Amino acid sequence: EIVLTQSPDFQSVTPKEKVTITCRASQSIGSNLHWYQQKPDQSPKLLIKYASQSISGVPSRFSGSGSGTDFTLTINSLEAEDAAAYYCHQSSSLPQTFGQGTKVEIK
Amino acid sequence: QVQLQQSGPGLVKPSQTLSLTCAISGDSVSSNSAAWNWIRQSPSRGLEWLGRTYYRSKWYNDYAISVKSRITFNPDTSKNQFSLQLNSVTPEDTAIYYCAAGVYGMDVWGQGTTVTVSS
Numbered sequence: 001e002i003v004l005t006q007s008p009d010f011q012s013v014t015p016k017e018k019v020t021i022t023c024r025a026s027q028s029i030g031s032n033l034h035w036y037q038q039k040p041d042q043s044p045k046l047l048i049k050y051a052s053q054s055i056s057g058v059p060s061r062f063s064g065s066g067s068g069t070d071f072t073l074t075i076n077s078l079e080a081e082d083a084a085a086y087y088c089h090q091s092s093s094l095p096q097t098f099g100q101g102t103k104v105e106i107k
Numbered sequence: 108q109v110q111l112q113q114s115g116p117g118l119v120k121p122s123q124t125l126s127l128t129c130a131i132s133g134d135s136v137s138s139n140s141a142a143w144n145w146i147r148q149s150p151s152r153g154l155e156w157l158g159r160t161y162y163r164s165k166w167y168n169d170y171a172i173s174v175k176s177r178i179t180f181n182p183d184t185s186k187n188q189f190s191l192q193l194n195s196v197t198p199e200d201t202a203i204y205y206c207a208a209g210v211y212g213m214d215v216w217g218q219g220t221t222v223t224v225s226s
């Protein structure tokens with residue numbers, strides 16, 4: 001089973017600041033890495049697909065990069081509505097797995 | 108646009124069977140380019156993929172090893188939905204259960220069902 005480790009677990013950020021969340025895979029997964037945003041009492045929402053592919057309707061301040069074992073989700077110019085938990089997810093091999101999550105709080 | 112609507116009980120007794128259904132609109136459960144997943148979320152396990160069902164000229168199921176001996180997925184083409192059955196539940200199966208559509212990334216999620224296993 002591929003283990004995904006996110007860092008940090010928690011981040012407190014002021015609006016307009018840049019946020020960087022990393023996800024490291026226990027073995028190479030190519031670009032089969034996806035990012036989700038989950039707000040309290042809501043289902044996760046797909047933000048980025050295949051490491052860097054943007055999703056229609058998702059604000060352009062969200063971007064992703066990386067391949068192999070190291071991946072990054074970047075939120076440029078954080079807005080108050082971005083307060084949420086963020087998860088990475090790999091679909092390279094079964095079982096599909098998720099990172100433990102990163103909670104982003106607005107200062 | 109694909110939408111998923113979940114239904115099923117929120118309380119299940121230990122040793123009994125957890126049954127949930129996910130109704131699909133905007134796509135077909137037997138689409139040759141889709142996959143239909145079950146995922147659960149709990150404070151202790153985080154997000155856990157339970158498995159998927161999909162149709163590629165015949166039906167396939169992939170199950171997570173952690174639940175493989177207890178889980179069954181059933182696609183229902185007449186109602187365009189798919190279901191989850193998890194047998195012999197324990198309090199450890201208490202979680203929010205989601206259905207989700209996606210072959211790789213999970214493009215669309217159901218609204219979630221909070222299931223508590225308790226007598």
